[in-house]
Amino acid sequence: MSDRIAVVGAGQMGNGIAHVFAQSGFDVVMVDVADAALAKGRETIAKNLDRQVKKGTLTDAGKVGVLARVTTSTSMDAIAGAALVVEAATEHRELKFRIFADMDAKADAGAVLATNTSSISITEIAAQTKRAGQVIGMHFMNPVPVMQLVEIIRGLATSDETTGRVIAWSSAVGKTPVEVNDYPGFVANRILMPMINEAIYCVMEGVAAPEAIDTVMKLGMNHPMGPLALADLIGLDTCLAILDVLHEGLGDSKYRPCPLLRKYVAAGWLGRKSGRGFFNY
Numbered sequence: 271m272s273d274r275i276a277v278v279g280a281g282q283m284g285n286g287i288a289h290v291f292a293q294s295g296f297d298v299v300m301v302d303v304a305d306a307a308l309a310k311g312r313e314t315i316a317k318n319l320d321r322q323v324k325k326g327t328l329t330d331a332g333k334v335g336v337l338a339r340v341t342t343s344t345s346m347d348a349i350a351g352a353a354l355v356v357e358a359a360t361e362h363r364e365l366k367f368r369i370f371a372d373m374d375a376k377a378d379a380g381a382v383l384a385t386n387t388s389s390i391s392i393t394e395i396a397a398q399t400k401r402a403g404q405v406i407g408m409h410f411m412n413p414v415p416v417m418q419l420v421e422i423i424r425g426l427a428t429s430d431e432t433t434g435r436v437i438a439w440s441s442a443v444g445k446t447p448v449e450v451n452d453y454p455g456f457v458a459n460r461i462l463m464p465m466i467n468e469a470i471y472c473v474m475e476g477v478a479a480p481e482a483i484d485t486v487m488k489l490g491m492n493h494p495m496g497p498l499a500l501a502d503l504i505g506l507d508t509c510l511a512i513l514d515v516l517h518e519g520l521g522d523s524k525y526r527p528c529p530l531l532r533k534y535v536a537a538g539w540l541g542r543k544s545g546r547g548f549f550n551y
Contacts, residue, residue: 275299276300276348277291277299277355278359279301279359281358282412284302284358285311286415288311289415290444292315294442296443299343300342305344318413319337320333346372353382356386357373370395386407388512389512392405392423396426406433412503422440423451425452426452454515454516455516464516469487473548484496501541502548504541506540506541509531
């Protein structure tokens with residue numbers, strides 16, 4: 271297995287994916303359209319490594335080694351030579367389609383093209399390429415360096431060989447791969463997003479304040495984080511995008527996004543990244 275990995279997108283998920291591969295000994299190139307995004311991505315990796323050093327789970331020399339294995343580029347040409355290319359751009363169908371067509375043109379013929387999408391059809395994404403058998407979903411959880419799960423999503427044409435390779439890569443970076451099929455929201459978000467949506471309806475209908483709702487779920491259901499704080503962490507715009515995919519793809523009114531969620535997104539109250547969501551940051 272080649273030890274060269276490419277990650278397209280240097281945001282919250284992309285830099286986390288680059289981090290875990292580099293920490294497991296892989297050479298990683300992180301690609302983004304903006305130099306500023308790449309610099310911020312590297313800075314986030316360094317900060318997260320510092321946390322590990324403070325906890326005693328990583329040495330200073332180990333941190334230096336990880337950072338040395340992460341290079342950056344603003345050109346998609348940099349993915350040439352990678353055995354695995356993981357796309358981690360924002361959750362917009364047309365953007366992902368464009369990126370995959372570009373990745374298909376620039377990646378080596380034998381390379382696997384994976385998407386970190388949390389809800390968009392792997393089959394549709396694969397159809398933008400000439401290698402549908404080598405396209406797969408590799409849905410990491412946020413924050414990537416901490417969370418154990420990777421949802422491995424097979425599109426209609428994904429080959430057994432591709433699936434096996436991606437399961438092996440996931441295990442190599444210390445994650446637990448779980449294989450699921452290509453339906454809207456897969457497993458994680460098909461179950462999580464209706465819960466978050468219902469919590470938002472509880473706010474809108476005045477059932478309880480956000481703090482009270484989150485406390486009920488933390489103390490009553492033993493969740494480490496309440497659904498509204500989790501929505502703020504994910505990004506309310508991302509939650510809305512996933513619910514729209516579920517609603518459109520499954521056609522069931524139970525997935526209809528809460529009007530209050532739409533209102534918050536329209537106001538630019540996106541959660542932690544904007545400084546305000548259901549809570550202030």
